[in-house]
Amino acid sequence: MEATVATGFQIDPDLVAASDSLELFACTFAGTGHLPLDALADAGVTLTNASGVHGPNIAEQVLGYVLADVRNLRQGWTQNERGEWNHYQGGELAGSTATVVGMGPIGETIIDRFGAFDVETIGVRYTPEKGGNADDVIGFEETALLDAVARSDYLVLACPLTDITEGLIDEEVFLTLPTDAMVVNVARGPVVDTDALVAALRGNDIGSAALDVTDPEPLPADHPLWGLSNCLVTPHNAGHTPEYWERCTDILLDALDKTSLA
Numbered sequence: 001m002e003a004t005v006a007t008g009f010q011i012d013p014d015l016v017a018a019s020d021s022l023e024l025f026a027c028t029f030a031g032t033g034h035l036p037l038d039a040l041a042d043a044g045v046t047l048t049n050a051s052g053v054h055g056p057n058i059a060e061q062v063l064g065y066v067l068a069d070v071r072n073l074r075q076g077w078t079q080n081e082r083g084e085w086n087h088y089q090g091g092e093l094a095g096s097t098a099t100v101v102g103m104g105p106i107g108e109t110i111i112d113r114f115g116a117f118d119v120e121t122i123g124v125r126y127t128p129e130k131g132g133n134a135d136d137v138i139g140f141e142e143t144a145l146l147d148a149v150a151r152s153d154y155l156v157l158a159c160p161l162t163d164i165t166e167g168l169i170d171e172e173v174f175l176t177l178p179t180d181a182m183v184v185n186v187a188r189g190p191v192v193d194t195d196a197l198v199a200a201l202r203g204n205d206i207g208s209a210a211l212d213v214t215d216p217e218p219l220p221a222d223h224p225l226w227g228l229s230n231c232l233v234t235p236h237n238a239g240h241t242p243e244y245w246e247r248c249t250d251i252l253l254d255a256l257d258k259t260s261l262a
Contacts (some may be wrong), residue, residue: 007252013039026252030054030105031160048255053247054239055109058186058212061238062110062156063117065210067093069182074229094118099152101168102159102187103132110158122148126164140164149176154184161188169193174200180207186238189215194225201228212238 003019007026013036016022024046027035032049040047068074071090079086098114100107103125111121111134123134124145131137138144149155155177159165169183169192177183183206185192194215200206208230216223217236225231 005256007248009034011035011040016040016043016045019043024048024255026050026255028053028248048251050248050251052105053244053251055105056247057241057244058106058158058238059109059113061212061234062158062184062186063113065184065232066098066154066182068232069208069210070096096120096153097122097151098154098156099124099148100134100156100158101165101191102157103134103137104158104160106186107156107158108133110156119154122152124148124159140168146173146176149173150178152177152181154182156184157187157191159187159191161190165191167191167193169197171196171199174205177206179204182207183209184211185209185214186212189213189217198224198228201225201230208232210234212236 004021004023005026006022006024007028009028011025016025016036016039022043022045025035025040025048027047027049030049030051030053032047035047037047070093072088073090075088079088094117097120099122100111100114101124103111103123107123107125111123111132114121115133121134121136123132123137124140125132125137126140128137128139136148138148155169155173157169165187167190171193174196183192183197189211192215197209201209210232211225212234213236214225214233219225219233225233
């Protein structure tokens with residue numbers, strides 16, 4: 001391998017070790033935990049990621065879920081399929097409260113979009129002292145999180161999967177949420193206790209859920225989540241838009257500029 005720069009979602013550690021020229025690997029994913037980090041470090045290869053590439057598209061998906069829910073568009077689609085002209089009522093997003101767990105580029109973009117709809121926002125991050133663009137910023141302490149959850153109309157998960165966030169949204173959280181609240185997961189499936197989610201949806205402990213990620217994933221065809229009318233499942237495609245690669249290119253060019261390899 002003679003290239004000084006490589007890009008992609010993965011790279012073979014043997015290829016890294018065999019190269020005498022590779023100086024930069026630009027990962028097209030925001031996360032880098034799946035990469036051969038030791039091999040890259042041993043070879044002195046600079047690693048960059050695509051942090052921020054998913055902000056606009058995933059934020060729009062979240063708003064799509066929420067607006068469809070609050071305006072009761074499921075009822076409209078059902079009636080449309082039946083050719084029925086029956087009036088029904090939808091709600092309003094303005095004046096509601098949304099807690100966004102995770103304040104990386106995706107979470108901050110989601111918070112920004114909510115702000116345009118006059119939604120009060122609570123951001124949850126590991127280091128709340130850093131602040132951010134939410135109206136209120138808290139940490140992952142159980143008391144603070146449950147207090148935020150108790151006053152949230154929407155709970156949006158946009159955090160990485162870590163020891164702290166795995167199973168974070170459990171039975172206690174579902175019982176603390178208002179009974180008409182909506183849970184949106186665009187993070188990773190295991191952030192949510194799936195069995196507790198199914199029970200909450202079936203028991204009307206929460207109003208609805210929208211999941212772009214699940215545990216397990218892919219979601220088996222016979223899984224109970226598919227049969228729940230108050231749950232929308234999409235196939236982990238919130239980040240998939242034609243603009244993705246153009247943004248990746250911009251991030252790569254910026255990385256090249258900063259590392260003086262351009």
